[in-house]
Amino acid sequence: MDCKKIGNLIYQLRKEKNMTQKQIADEMNISDKAISKWERGQGCPDVSLLPELAYILGTSVDEILSGEINLNESVGGNMNKLKFYVCPQCNNLMTATGDATISCCGKKIEPLNAKKSEDEHTLNVEPVEDELFITSKHDMKKEHYISFLAYVRGDRVIIVKQYPEWNLEFRLRKRGHGRLYFYCTNDGLFYQTI
Incomplete structure (x- = not known):
């Protein structure tokens, strides 16, 4: 010191x-x-x-x-560079568009690494009129469920919180191409392009 x-x-x-x-x-x-x-x-x-x-x-x-504060370079707030953070203790969700030092429950949290969706971790996306109807057959038990979904494109983010023992079903207005992120409490963060 x-x-x-x-x-x-x-x-x-x-x-x-x-x-x-x-x-x-x-x-x-x-x-x-x-x-x-x-x-x-x-x-x-x-x-x-x-x-x-x-x-x-x-x-x-x-x-x-x-003894010093490290300032980040300005990234212009591009939502495509969004990083997700989830506290392992309380499941608190945080996001940042640039580098950030995030802590929760007294511990520093690292950003989640998103993996491309696969087999059981793939969402069903069906067009219905001017919306997308999104569902999943993923387990939604208290100990293993999808905690949140986030639709991300260059200028916006839409986050939908999910809860255990509820069916994963929601509608999203069509807004062009983007990425749909979803967080499984056991297996981590996944994404698929829609």
Whole structure:
């Protein structure tokens, strides 16, 4: 841990938030002298204070410990580059159109790798008037089911949440070519072009 780098980052983030050392210290129930000490590189925050400090400064504990914030290059928000993240503990679904550091339930989550759909992991897509009727014979038991479907094309994403013990059936308005992603709780993320 480089206390100088950490101190500089704390100072930068505090200034961006237009906060004084006293305001941060009051929120954390510590002395403003402690904040001053950290910002001058004379010491580092105690590990027990890092989550609260990160929350107040609007950053992550990892970024405070590294002493720097890594900015992503602008990707223009192209939905075709969408990445899906699913928390293994709570099944929370998150997406990002660029590189992101995502964590849930206290753990860092890596993006899912989509595989081309195959045999049992293929959705039935039938045109019905101006819509697509999408179904599947996939198991929908509590321990093994399709958790969500996402239709992705260059300018939009439509996410449909699925629940165990329900039939997988829904209608999607025809919107041109795109990819249909779906997440099986046991086997991972799949896609098929529609």
